[in-house]
Amino acid sequence: NAGVTQTPKFQVLKTGQSMTLQCAQDMNHNSMYWYRQDPGMGLRLIYYSASEGTTDKGEVPNGYNVSRLNKREFSLRLESAAPSQTSVYFCASSEGRSGVSRNTEAFFGQGTRLTVV
Amino acid sequence: QQQVKQSPQSLIVQKGGISIINCAYENTAFDYFPWYQQFPGKGPALLIAIRPDVSEKKEGRFTISFNKSAKQFSLHIMDSQPGDSATYFCAARQRYSTLTFGKGTMLLVSP
Numbered sequence A: 001n002a003g004v005t006q007t008p009k010f011q012v013l014k015t016g017q018s019m020t021l022q023c024a025q026d027m028n029h030n031s032m033y034w035y036r037q038d039p040g041m042g043l044r045l046i047y048y049s050a051s052e053g054t055t056d057k058g059e060v061p062n063g064y065n066v067s068r069l070n071k072r073e074f075s076l077r078l079e080s081a082a083p084s085q086t087s088v089y090f091c092a093s094s095e096g097r098s099g100v101s102r103n104t105e106a107f108f109g110q111g112t113r114l115t116v117v
Numbered sequence B: 001q002q003q004v005k006q007s008p009q010s011l012i013v014q015k016g017g018i019s020i021i022n023c024a025y026e027n028t029a030f031d032y033f034p035w036y037q038q039f040p041g042k043g044p045a046l047l048i049a050i051r052p053d054v055s056e057k058k059e060g061r062f063t064i065s066f067n068k069s070a071k072q073f074s075l076h077i078m079d080s081q082p083g084d085s086a087t088y089f090c091a092a093r094q095r096y097s098t099l100t101f102g103k104g105t106m107l108l109v110s111p
Helices: none
Strands: A004-007 A010-013 A019-025 A031-038 A042-049 A064-068 A074-078 A087-094 A106-108 A112-116 B004-007 B010-014 B019-025 B030-038 B045-050 B056-059 B062-067 B072-077 B086-094 B099-101 B105-110
Touching: A004 A087, A019 A031, A019 A087, A031 A064, A031 A074, A042 A064, A042 A074, A042 B099, A074 A087, A106 B045, B004 B086, B010 B019, B019 B086, B019 B105, B030 B062, B045 B056, B045 B062, B045 B072, B072 B086
Parallel strands: A010 A112, B010 B105
Antiparallel strands: A004 A019, A019 A074, A031 A042, A031 A087, A064 A074, A087 A106, A087 A112, B004 B019, B019 B072, B030 B045, B030 B086, B056 B062, B062 B072, B086 B099, B086 B105
16 A cells, blocks of 8 residues: 655756646545645645635645546646745645645655756 | 744754644644654654644654644654754644645754
8 A cells, every 4th residue: 555656756957847746645645745845844735626626726826737647646737937936845745725624634755846947 | 824823943952852843724624634754855644643632642752732722833852862853844734625734844963
């Protein structure tokens, strides 16, 4: 049982390049999330998907797009990378955020360390 | 606007001591307060969580104290060990919404 798997683990991009971060979970969770972690800033939500077929903006969505490909996979795309997007990106999943289930634990992947030069 | 304020930013505790990390919030609609632990190079993992209908929850050496009237909650790590050295995040969630995280506390337990 792998949990939440992110690829790649490390990436260096040049300013203006594009790339897609991949995330897959095998826990049959409804909700998936993308966070970025920067020193002293904590975890900030970029986008989330409450269920298959839906996506919503989080706190810092500018410069990013997402796709909920199916229930298992949720990808994050940088169309034109900027140095300000240098960060560690975490994908997470949870059973659901609707409140119907009291199980709200979020499971995180190992992260993708992205550097934009 | 930061909805969950966490302090201190960093903390050094001697082995065997008590580590205390505090969080404060403003949104009275928050109904779930977890703490996450993150080791270097790893993703955060749920450590312990509390709901506002109780004032304290203990799991082993880890205790959450919750003060609803003061809108504060804290993590106490008793008998701190070097293996507890990690970054700790408090968080809060409003029903039908997503988790809001504090900025994190880097804990170092010296041998």
